[in-house]
Structure formats: structure tokens, C-alpha cells
Amino acid sequence: MKQMGKLAWALWFGYAFLYVPIALLIFYSFNESRLVTVWGGFSTKWYAELLQNDQLLGAAWLSLKVAAMSATASVVLGTVAGLALARFGRFRGRTLFGGMITAPLVMPEVITGLSLLLLFVALEQAIGWPDGRGMTTITIAHTTFTMAYVAVIIQSRLVSLDESLEEAAMDLGARPAKVFFVITLPIIAPAIVSGWLLAFTLSLDDVVVASFVSGPGSTTLPMVIFSSVKFGISPQINALATLMMVVVATGIFIASLVMARQDRQRKRDEQMAVQGG
Amino acid sequence: MAVQPIRKPTRLEPWQDPGQKPYVRIEKVTKTFGDFVAVDEVSLSIYRGEFFALLGGSGSGKTTLLRMLAGFETPTEGKIFIDGVDMAGIPPYERPVNMMFQSYALFPHMSVEQNVAFGLKQDGVAKAEIKERVGAILDLVQLGQFGKRKPHQLSGGQRQRVALARSLVKRPKLLLLDEPLGALDKRLRERTQFELVNIQEKLGVTFIVVTHDQEEAMTMSSRIAVMNHGVIAQTGTPTEIYEYPQSRFVAEFIGSVNMFEGRVVEDQADHVLIRSEDAGCDLYINHAVAVPAGATVGVAVRPEKIALSKEPPVNAAANAAANADGRNVTSGIVREIAYLGDVSIYLVELKTGKTVRVTAPNVVRRTEMPITWDDEVYLSWRPFAGVVLTQ
Amino acid sequence: MIDLLRRIGLWGRGMVVAIPYLWLLLFFLVPFLIVFGISLSEAMLAQPPYAPLIDWLVDEDAGTTKLQILLNLSNYLRLGGDDLYILAYLNSVKIALVTTVCCLLLGYPMAYAIARAEPSKRGPLMMLVILPFWTSFLIRIYAWIGILKANGVVDNLLQWTGLTTEPFELLYSDWAVYIGMTYCYLPFMVLPLYATLEKLDPTLLEAAADLGCRPWKAFLTVTLPLSLPGIIAGSLLVFIPSVGEFVTPELLGGPDTLMIGRVLWNEFFANRDWPVASAVAIALLLFLVVPIMVFQHVQGRQTEAGR
Numbered sequence: 001m002k003q004m005g006k007l008a009w010a011l012w013f014g015y016a017f018l019y020v021p022i023a024l025l026i027f028y029s030f031n032e033s034r035l036v037t038v039w040g041g042f043s044t045k046w047y048a049e050l051l052q053n054d055q056l057l058g059a060a061w062l063s064l065k066v067a068a069m070s071a072t073a074s075v076v077l078g079t080v081a082g083l084a085l086a087r088f089g090r091f092r093g094r095t096l097f098g099g100m101i102t103a104p105l106v107m108p109e110v111i112t113g114l115s116l117l118l119l120f121v122a123l124e125q126a127i128g129w130p131d132g133r134g135m136t137t138i139t140i141a142h143t144t145f146t147m148a149y150v151a152v153i154i155q156s157r158l159v160s161l162d163e164s165l166e167e168a169a170m171d172l173g174a175r176p177a178k179v180f181f182v183i184t185l186p187i188i189a190p191a192i193v194s195g196w197l198l199a200f201t202l203s204l205d206d207v208v209v210a211s212f213v214s215g216p217g218s219t220t221l222p223m224v225i226f227s228s229v230k231f232g233i234s235p236q237i238n239a240l241a242t243l244m245m246v247v248v249a250t251g252i253f254i255a256s257l258v259m260a261r262q263d264r265q266r267k268r269d270e271q272m273a274v275q276g277g
Numbered sequence: 278m279a280v281q282p283i284r285k286p287t288r289l290e291p292w293q294d295p296g297q298k299p300y301v302r303i304e305k306v307t308k309t310f311g312d313f314v315a316v317d318e319v320s321l322s323i324y325r326g327e328f329f330a331l332l333g334g335s336g337s338g339k340t341t342l343l344r345m346l347a348g349f350e351t352p353t354e355g356k357i358f359i360d361g362v363d364m365a366g367i368p369p370y371e372r373p374v375n376m377m378f379q380s381y382a383l384f385p386h387m388s389v390e391q392n393v394a395f396g397l398k399q400d401g402v403a404k405a406e407i408k409e410r411v412g413a414i415l416d417l418v419q420l421g422q423f424g425k426r427k428p429h430q431l432s433g434g435q436r437q438r439v440a441l442a443r444s445l446v447k448r449p450k451l452l453l454l455d456e457p458l459g460a461l462d463k464r465l466r467e468r469t470q471f472e473l474v475n476i477q478e479k480l481g482v483t484f485i486v487v488t489h490d491q492e493e494a495m496t497m498s499s500r501i502a503v504m505n506h507g508v509i510a511q512t513g514t515p516t517e518i519y520e521y522p523q524s525r526f527v528a529e530f531i532g533s534v535n536m537f538e539g540r541v542v543e544d545q546a547d548h549v550l551i552r553s554e555d556a557g558c559d560l561y562i563n564h565a566v567a568v569p570a571g572a573t574v575g576v577a578v579r580p581e582k583i584a585l586s587k588e589p590p591v592n593a594a595a596n597a598a599a600n601a602d603g604r605n606v607t608s609g610i611v612r613e614i615a616y617l618g619d620v621s622i623y624l625v626e627l628k629t630g631k632t633v634r635v636t637a638p639n640v641v642r643r644t645e646m647p648i649t650w651d652d653e654v655y656l657s658w659r660p661f662a663g664v665v666l667t668q
Numbered sequence: 669m670i671d672l673l674r675r676i677g678l679w680g681r682g683m684v685v686a687i688p689y690l691w692l693l694l695f696f697l698v699p700f701l702i703v704f705g706i707s708l709s710e711a712m713l714a715q716p717p718y719a720p721l722i723d724w725l726v727d728e729d730a731g732t733t734k735l736q737i738l739l740n741l742s743n744y745l746r747l748g749g750d751d752l753y754i755l756a757y758l759n760s761v762k763i764a765l766v767t768t769v770c771c772l773l774l775g776y777p778m779a780y781a782i783a784r785a786e787p788s789k790r791g792p793l794m795m796l797v798i799l800p801f802w803t804s805f806l807i808r809i810y811a812w813i814g815i816l817k818a819n820g821v822v823d824n825l826l827q828w829t830g831l832t833t834e835p836f837e838l839l840y841s842d843w844a845v846y847i848g849m850t851y852c853y854l855p856f857m858v859l860p861l862y863a864t865l866e867k868l869d870p871t872l873l874e875a876a877a878d879l880g881c882r883p884w885k886a887f888l889t890v891t892l893p894l895s896l897p898g899i900i901a902g903s904l905l906v907f908i909p910s911v912g913e914f915v916t917p918e919l920l921g922g923p924d925t926l927m928i929g930r931v932l933w934n935e936f937f938a939n940r941d942w943p944v945a946s947a948v949a950i951a952l953l954l955f956l957v958v959p960i961m962v963f964q965h966v967q968g969r970q971t972e973a974g975r
Contacts, residue, residue, distance in 0.1 A: 007780060007784065010777030010778060011777070011778050013774075014774055014775070014777070014778040014854070014858075015797075017774065017851065017854075018796075018797070018800050018851070018854065019800070021808065021811035021812055021851070022800065022803070022811060024815060025807070025810070025811040025814065035819075038819070077687065077688040077691055078688070080685070080687060080688050081688035081689075081692075083684075084684065084685040084688070088685065091682075093689070097689055097692070098964070098968065100692040100693075100696050100697060101692070102964045102967050102968075103696070103960055103964070104696065105963075106905060106908035106909055106956075106960060106963055107909075107912075107960075108908070108909055108912020108913070108929060108956070109909070109914065109929075110914050110933060111912060111932075111949045111952060111953060114703060114932065114936060114945060114946070114949050115700055115702065115703045116699055118702045118706055118946070119698060119699040119702055121716050122702050144691070144692070144695040144696055147688065147691075152967075176680075176681070201802050204804070205804050205805050205806065207915060208915065211937075222804070222806050225804075225806050225807070225810070226806060226915070229806070229809075229813070233813050233814055237807075241810065244804060244807065245803050245807075248799075248802050249799070249803075256791075256792070256795060260791075
């Protein structure tokens with residue numbers, strides 16, 4: 001355990017690296033002074049200003065809508081794709097399919113953004129759809145790159161799921177579609193939920209792809225943040241960042257509490273079963 | 278060390294009755310995965326009410342054969358008939374067959390009752406009837422009061438019984454069991470073996486069970502098919518398999534055995550005489566073999582059929598022909614003794630250099646045993662003890 | 669009848685796969701073909717701003733129509749001939765490599781420490797690594813601006829301790845880009861590393877120790893080789909997107925921090941030269957094909973191993 005001491009230092013250094021910037025960001029969001037890094041006393045005025053910034057609120061609303069829609073679509077598509085990869089064995093074109101699923105995970109965003117924009121332009125020329133660029137095109141673009149993440153999550157969940165559960169259901173007379181909805185889906189539900197949340201977060205976070213495929217009048221929240229950050233730092237962004245982090249941290253905290261409790265309950269049950277059996 | 282079969286012989290066994298139609302007929306079934314041949318031209322007939330065991334090591338193809346019966350794998354070649362119907366193209370959910378999985382495959386998100394009721398629900402059985410049948414089958418496996426529990430709240434033995442109840446509740450004519458006792462500890466396994474046999478006899482269902490455990494197969498089944506590398510090495514009752522193995526593989530796979538090599542010198546209608554350098558004596562066996570004189574054969578002698586003595590064995594009248602001129606008698610030095618409580622295993626090095634394994638019941642206490650390390654002992658056996666193996 | 673049912677079953681399965689399949693074909697594969705096509709066309713002042721590749725030429729005199737396909741390699745020649753592009757590519761690779769090494773040096777001890785912690789603590793410790801990933805990428809980059817800029821946290825700290833008296837600015841330099849990218853991509857490195865290290869049987873190290881191997885040597889001869897798949901997966905997960913990174917160099921880098929993502933962005937948005945932007949994208953993609961394929965191979969093997 002001697003070397004664990006050094007390792008623990010490495011670990012704490014890593015955590016400090018990850019969290020000190022965030023902590024400072026939150027700290028300065030309560031700064032009275034406009035100069036973000038010079039402390040001018042405690043104040044919440046930037047939060048008040050934030051709530052009156054209509055452009056920002058509009059962009060936030062658009063981003064939330066896009067994120068919710070694209071997360072939902074990518075969960076549907078990604079679950080089906082993950083199911084096909086994990087359960088359908090070898091089918092024609094599987095290699096290409098697998099490649100198209102994993103490539104978006106590492107594809108540089110500028111390439112994804114540019115290629116989708118050019119597709120939309122070409123489609124508009126050819127068939128008149130999509131008519132201009134906006135919420136629809138952003139949603140499609142986000143669905144495309146987030147479904148890869150969902151598919152990978154679902155695939156790895158299914159790979160670790162005992163296939164004989166599905167076989168047992170089929171053996172007892174359930175047709176494949178029914179097996180999926182009654183057995184597979186309920187069991188992988190937690191993976192689907194985390195896939196949705198991940199897709200939602202990725203969509204809410206994206207600035208590059210959205211910049212390519214958005215049109216006039218459809219500016220997402222990250223685009224607004226990006227353009228204002230480019231001109232230097234502003235306390236309002238600190239306040240916004242703080243709010244976003246609080247929401248995310250609270251959500252994750254609650255989720256992990258619930259999960260830890262279920263886990264404990266489960267362990268207790270199992271122990272009782274062993275003693276009682 | 279094998280447990281002797283416990284089944285009571287009943288009437289004429291169906292596989293000996295030419296008038297009986299097999300319930301399951303497997304005809305020259307082959308299954309390949311890429312280049313790997315998992316099952317190689319297997320043919321089998323299994324009759325109504327049988328408790329049939331597919332016995333083999335891992336990779337012997339036994340589970341693949343079972344999965345083809347259930348419909349999870351499609352035979353590459355050959356046909357499977359269940360109750361006279363060709364199963365080709367019939368999906369698992371339409372077969373009159375249920376399966377109990379090695380992992381039990383209990384649905385983790387459903388209670389015990391819901392798990393058991395699942396199959397009946399798929400068939401659209403009325404609610405009241407489902408309730409009644411689920412209750413009855415849970416009582417049968419002694420889990421009546423556990424209906425509301427989830428699988429993770431059960432012990433291993435209880436889970437095993439839920440899986441059994443779930444696969445039996447639809448009253449299948451044929452039940453497939455994949456290593457049904459594999460996940461249980463030794464004591465529970467022994468108790469459950471008898472329970473399984475009782476339930477099978479009570480319900481009259483045909484059981485096909487896959488197992489790698491020879492004791493399990495011997496205890497429970499009416500017949501056993503020993504599988505090796507995708508091929509059936511031998512099919513027969515536990516007694517036949519144990520007492521009359523047809524090949525070295527079967528002889529060595531089931532229980533332990535001493536193998537002597539030798540040449541046939543005399544082949545009569547009622548006996549055969551084999552000269553063996555290995556054994557250091559002539560081997561006299563009271564059944565005929567259909568091999569030319571001079572052919573090299575193997576003789577298998579089970580360790581428990583060999584008698585040990587410090588004095589040369591006295592020729593009892595019954596053994597006179599066999600033990601004349603020192604037939605079936607040889608001698609050596611005791612090299613190792615393993616005390617197992619009920620029996621001891623002796624490893625005796627013959628003068629020829631071969632080591633022979635002998636099992637003897639411990640009729641006296643350990644400290645009073647007459648035979649000990651480095652004693653010179655005589656080994657002898659009766660004419661029916663050996664089996665000639667030509668393969 | 670049975671045969672029919674079976675065929676319907678297979679057909680239904682095919683339909684199920686078809687939906688995501690077609691989606692990806694249309695929105696992932698076809699766009700690359702279009703990008704490739706446009707990279708071969710000529711820029712012009714039009715809407716959209718490039719010349720069509722395929723054109724029907726109507727010859728009035730002869731009364732015939734001719735199909736004309738114009739392929740234009742000049743965009744690629746420009747990439748090869750102009751130092752700007754070559755420097756941008758080289759610089760992108762350099763920055764991505766440095767980022768990958770920094771993530772590895774920082775992430776490996778973290779992943780190792782978490783994997784060696786008590787089982788009940790691993791979940792929360794790992795959660796702490798992933799948590800920042802759930803908050804906005806942009807905001808995390810933004811947080812560093814306040815730290816690195818002149819008169820920012822680092823500068824103030826240095827001046828207060830008296831290490832410097834001059835204003836000290838790290839922002840708008842390659843150093844800032846390294847820090848920012850390491851910061852953002854760290855979880856991508858720790859995650860696969862932890863996954864392989866956690867699976868590592870601790871008795872292997874005990875066996876090595878029992879056979880007389882010192883801890884440091886056991887690490888080098890047992891742990892490190894066995895965690896290689898995680899190292900490869902994590903490195904590729906960091907390296908590949910880093911090469912095409914845009915946001916971090918744009919916000920933290922100086923005007924001379926050339927990266928290919930920035931060049932592409934500027935060609936597209938500032939110069940409105942879509943064909944050149946497309947050519948830059950294709951060249952970048954060609955450069956990344958090998959690492960992407962290695963990544964898919966590793967990824968595929970890991971999911972297979974999970975079986």
C-alpha cells in the first residue's frame with residue numbers, strides 16, 4: 001500500500017485539475033465587479049441580468065427543444081442499431097454499419113458539420129427540402145452524431161446481458177417483437193435512460209456542428225456563448241455556467257443517490273436469500 | 278467411483294420394443310459453425326417418458342444438439358422430428374418443447390409468479406386458470422410462499438426450482454434441461470437429482486438433459502448418449518454404458534478403468550483368451566468377440582472389480598476355468614494408497630511396469646488394514662470383470 | 669405457412685435494421701461523397717458558391733445535348749503548394765500528440781488509483797472524473813480564460829508571490845491550447861483505461877510478487893502490457909478528435925496557433941470558399957482514416973471480449 005500513497009496524490013492532483021477551474025468560475029459569478037477576476041464584493045446582480053437577456057433565453061429555449069427532440073430520436077435509432085449489432089449476428093452490410101456507428105464517436109466536429117451542411121444544401125437544390133436551415137437541420141445533425149453514442153451504450157449493455165433470457169422468453173412462446181418489448185426493453189431501460197441523457201447533454205453542448213447547419217434566426221445557446229466568449233469574458237456567462245452546472249450536478253447527485261440505494265437494497269435482499277435459502 | 282443406477286427396471290423398455298414409435302427422432306443432424314463441426318451426423322431416437330442424458334465434456338456438441346431441439350440453432354444438415362413433425366423452419370416459440378437454461382434465465386424484473394406465468398400468458402390462457410396452474414406448479418416445487426419474490430431474493434436452489442416450474446407449467450411433452458444442476462453445490466445437487474426424477478415420473482414428461490457430470494447422468498437417466506467431438510460414442514442404459522463400454526473413450530470417460538493391451542489367442546463361443554504383456558498374465562473373459570485370432574485388442578477392467586490379497590488367491594470352483602494357469606491373476610508392489618473414507622484406492626505397480634488402480638471397500642478401520650505401502654500383493658478378477666474393446 | 673411466417677420474421681428484422689441503416693447512409697456516408705464532389709469543383713460567386721460538377725451543355729447548332737463533367741484538382745494542388753495548409757496539418761498533429769501524451773500521463777495514474785481503490789469507492793471516484801464531461805465543454809474552456817489571461821488567476825498568483833512583476837499571460841498561446849485540450853479530453857482517456865485496469869486480476873500482481881518481482885517491475889511487465897488495449901483506445905479517443913479541434917484553439921490559442929480545424933472554419937465562414945474547405949476536410953479525413961480504423965478494430969474487439 002506504500003505506492004498507493006503516491007497514487008492518491010496523483011488522483012487528487014487530477015481532481016484538482018478538473019475542479020479548480022470550475023470552482024473559480026462559480027466563485028467569480030458572485031463578483032460585484034465587471035472585471036471577472038478582480039474581486040469587488042459579493043453580488044447576485046449578474047444572475048438578475050441574465051434573466052433579462054432575451055436573446056440568451058431564446059437561444060436556451062431553442063437548444064432545449066433541439067436537445068430533447070434529437071435525444072429522443074437518437075435513442076430510438078441508437079437502440080435499434082445497438083440491438084442489430086449485438087443480437088442479429090452477421091447480416092449483409094454489417095461491417096459498413098458497424099463502421100458508420102463508431103466513426104462519429106471520433107469524427108472531428110468540423111468535418112461532420114461541413115458534410116451535413118453540404119448535404120442539406122444539395123438536398124435543397126435537388127428536392128427542395130429542407131427549406132432553409134434551422135431547428136430541423138440542427139436536430140437531424142445532432143441526432144446523427146449522438147445516436148452513435150447511444151448505439152455503443154446499448155450494444156455494450158446487450159452484450160453483457162445473458163442472451164438466454166431472450167431465448168427463454170421465446171421458448172415460452174413469445175414472438176421476437178414481444179420478447180423485445182416485454183423482456184429486453186425493461187431490462188436495458190437504465191441504459192436507455194443514460195443514453196438519452198448523454199445525447200441530450202451532447203446536443204446541448206455542441207457549437208461547431210450547429211454553427212454549420214443553423215440558419216439565420218436559429219441561434220443555439222452554445223453559439224451565443226461562443227460568440228460572447230470570443231470577445232472576452234463576461235460575468236453573465238459565469239452566472240449562466242453556474243446555473244447549468246448546478247442543474248447538472250443536482251441531477252447526477254440525485255441519480256447516483258437513487259442508484260446507490262437500489263444497490264444497497266439489492267445486496268441486502270441477496271444476503272437474506274442466501275441465509276434463508 | 279461411479280454411483281450405480283438407482284432406476285427400478287419397469288416393463289419392456291421402449292427402445293427395445295420394435296412397435297414403439299420414437300417421440301424425438303434426430304436424423305443425421307450436422308451443425309457447423311464456420312469450419313468447426315459442432316455436431317457431426319448424429320442420429321438418435323428418444324421415446325415418450327424417457328429421462329435421456331446427453332453426456333460429454335465441453336465442446337462435445339451436447340449443448341448445440343439441445344439448442345437445435347429447442348429451435349435456437351438450425352441444423353446445417355439433417356432433420357429433427359418431434360412427435361412425427363419435421364421441425365425445420367419452426368421457430369422456438371411454436372415448438373411443443375420447453376427448455377430449462379443453465380443460467381436459469383429468470384427474468385430479473387418479474388416476480389417468481391410472473392416468471393412462471395409468462396409462458397401461459399403468451400398462449401392466452403385465462404387469468405383464473407393461470408393463477409391456479411402457477412399456484413399448483415409452485416407447490417410442486419415447494420415454493421408456494423415465494424411467489425411474490427424477485428429472482429435476486431432467492432437462493433441458488435430456489436432459483437433452480439423456479440426455472441424448473443417455469444419450464445414445466447406449460448405442460449410440454451418434452452423438456453430440455455441444460456446442465457440443470459450445474460450451478461448448485463454438491464450436497465444440494467445430490468438431493469435435487471432425486472427430486473428431478475420424482476417430478477419427471479409424476480408428470481410423465483420426456484426429459485432430455487445435457488450434463489458433463491457422469492454421476493448425475495448415471496443417477497437420473499433411463500438412457501445416456503455419450504458424446505465426443507460432435508459424435509455419439511455410445512448410447513445405452515447407465516448399466517450398459519458402465520459395464521459394457523464399446524470404446525476406450527467411453528470406458529475411460531465414465532468412471533476409471535485399467536486398460537490392458539493384448540493379443541487374442543483363443544476365441545470361443547463362451548470365452549476369449551487374451552495374452553497380455555501389459556498385465557503379465559493371460560486374460561480370460563467369458564464373452565466372445567468377433568475379431569480374428571492374433572488381433573490386438575484392449576481389455577478394460579474396472580478398479581472395483583479387482584480383488585487384492587497378500588496370499589495367492591485360492592481357486593474357487595466358480596473361477597476354476599478363469600484362474601487356471603494363473604489367468605486373471607497378476608502381482609505387484611503397492612506404491613500409493615489413497616484413503617477416501619468409504620473406500621481406498623491402491624496404485625499397484627506390476628512387474629511389467631504398468632500401474633493398476635484398485636478400489637477396495639474399507640471393511641476394517643484404517644489402522645487395522647492388512648495391506649500397506651511396498652507390500653507385494655496379488656491382483657485377481659473374475660471372468661466377467663473384463664470387457665474387450667476393439668475400437 | 670411456416671415458411672411464410674419465417675420469411676415475415678426475417679423481413680421484419682430487416683426492416684428494423686433498415687431504419688438506422690438508411691439514416692446513417694443518408695446523413696453520414698452520403699455527405700462525405702458530396703464533400704468529396706465539391707472538393708473537386710470550382711469556387712464561384714453564386715448560391716451555393718461552387719460550380720456544378722455535372723452540367724448539360726446544349727449545342728444549339730447541332731441540336732444535341734452533351735454531358736459535361738468538370739473535375740478540378742486545383743483545390744488539392746493549393747493544399748499541397750501553400751505552406752499555410754501544410755503547417756496547419758503538422759501543427760494539428762503536434763498539438764494532438766502533446767494533448768494525448770498529457771492526458772495519458774495524467775490519466776493513467778488516476779485510472780490506476782481508482783481501479784485499485786476499494787470496490788465501493790470506485791463508482792463515486794469514477795463519477796467525479798466523468799462529472800465535468802456532463803457540463804458544457806464550452807464553459808469548461810471558458811473557465812480557463814479567466815485563469816490564464818493577463819491579470820487572471822495565475823498571473824495574480826505569480827505577482828502576489830513575487831515570481832514575476834510583469835503581467836504574465838499564458839492565454840493566446842500554444843500552452844493554453846495544450847492545457848485546455850488536456851482538460852477537456854481527460855475523461856475520454858481515463859474511462860477506457862479504468863475499464864481495462866479494473867478488469868485486471870489483482871492476483872496476477874500477487875503472483876508476480878510471489879515470484880520475486882519488485883512492484884515497479886511488476887507494473888512494467890504485467891500491468892502495463894495488459895492495459896495496452898485501454899491505452900490504445902484512450903489515446904485514439906483523444907488523438908483523433910484533437911486533430912480536428914476547433915473551439916479550443918479558437919478561444920485559447922493565439923492568432924498564430926494554426927490548426928486545421930480553424931483553417932477549415934475560416935475557409936468556409938470567412939472566405940466562403942466551399943471547395944477549398946471541402947478539400948481540407950477530405951485531406952484531414954484521409955489522414956485520420958488509419959487511426960479511425962484502428963480505433964474501430966480495438967472497439968470491436970472489446971465488445972467481442974465482453975461476450
